[in-house]
Amino acid sequence: MTRGPTRLDVAVGYAVPRKGLPSAVSFRRWVAAALAGRIREADLAIRVVGTKEGRALNRHYRGRDYATNVLSFPADLPRGLPPGVRMPLLGDMVLCAPVVAREARAQRKPLNAHYAHLTVHGALHLLGWDHADAREAEAMEQLEREILAGLGIDDPYALDD
Incomplete structure (x- = not known):
């Protein structure tokens, strides 16, 4: 696996009980893998929330009235950092x-593997990757497969037979 950023600060906050959830160390490792070779320095925050907060954030920021698995908020969108502020702030992930x-459970995947996939997916969104059309989606999915394979995690898009 390629080395991650030379400086990476990942702040992880839990708004739900931590039992059974990945550790901050795991989240940091997954983010580092996603950013490896793509960015030299990064600061970002990850917040693990419950359904009520997830739904409220999705409704407020995306206009969708349901809780979704991952939300990414890049620091440079929509307004960016204030003029003169120089820091490697990448953004926030929920x-x-x-x-x-x-x-x-529904996809019969190990919980940690699914968290790893969604963390990688969210980190790529923070870097500007998107899946707005089929071509972009395939490119992003392939990159996710490669990053996760480097972490020893099976293809998250493989269909169960």
Whole structure:
């Protein structure tokens, strides 16, 4: 696996009980893998929330009235940092624990593997990757597969037979 950023600060906050959730160290490792070779320095925050907060954030920022698995808020959108502020702020990521757990069960995936996938996915969004059309989606999914394989995690898009 390629080395991650030369300086990476990942602040992880838990707004739900931590039992059964990945550690801050795991989140940092997954972010580092996603950013490896793509950015030299980064500061970002990850917040693990419950359904109520996840739904409120998705409704407020995306206009969708349901809790979703991961939300990414790049620091440079929409206004960016104030003039003169020089820091490697990448942005914020929110993971909704009940949604992630429900999806992992439904897809028969290990919970940690699903968190790793969504963390990588969210970090790529913070870097500007998107999946607005089929071509972009395939490119982003392929990159996610490669990053996760480097972490020893199976293809999250493989169909169960």
